[in-house]
Amino acid sequence: MKVVVIGAGNVATHLAKAIYAANVQVTQVWSYHNQNAQTLANQINAKAIANLNEIDLDADVCLISIKDDAIADIANQLKDFRGLIAHTSGAVNLEVFANHFENYGVFYPLQTFSKSKDISFADIPLCLEANNESSLTRLKELAGKLSKNIxxxxSEKRKMLHLAAVFACNFTNHLYELADEILKANQLEFDILRPLIVETAAKVQNAFPLDVQTGPAIRNDEQTLIKHQELLLQQPQLLEIYKILSDSIKKTI
Structure with a gap:
């Protein structure tokens, strides 16, 4: 199997490296920034291409792993591709490819990726969808070389899954950032929160979040809630976030 990767960002980098590690040949890498494509290509013994018209039209699979808003435009530029084309987005419909390709699908890895941190694909859910059985079989073949969680x-359920993932991951990480800002403003280090963060994540591995919720809101500890809000009076954005989240937790009681 020969694979072409379109993109060289966080997802594309980890996916291409995982495919290469599984002894599947990645022949070409393209990116808006050719230097990024070259950097990734060098790591996986592939060729960096500067123009999409250089793509190997007879490759078995082309994986588009770029920002969601650009997928339709890139697909339009690849309409002569004869293999199976798939994107890695959680939010973009399968039918983005319908007017251009005979065989197409979705290859969505449900995980957070950063180039700076290595990660194993062995347990990552690889969410697949395709327009026909032969394309789905081909995607399963590739996915099976990377993960045991297929x-x-x-598309509709995947969009809702992606939405849930934004709450569980992206928003949570942003709250870590806000917590770090509070700490820094008071000459405290983020490291002091790390054991708390680890334990919070560990608890939901074996329980539902609602069953392990803690804190002043779930206890309906009004005096503490008021004190916290007073501390945020000079930071209206944080105060609003605090109130919204506290009220949301209270509604679960």
């Missing part, structure tokens, strides 16, 4: 899911 999920068939349609």
């Amino acid at each position: 999920v068939e899911i349609n």
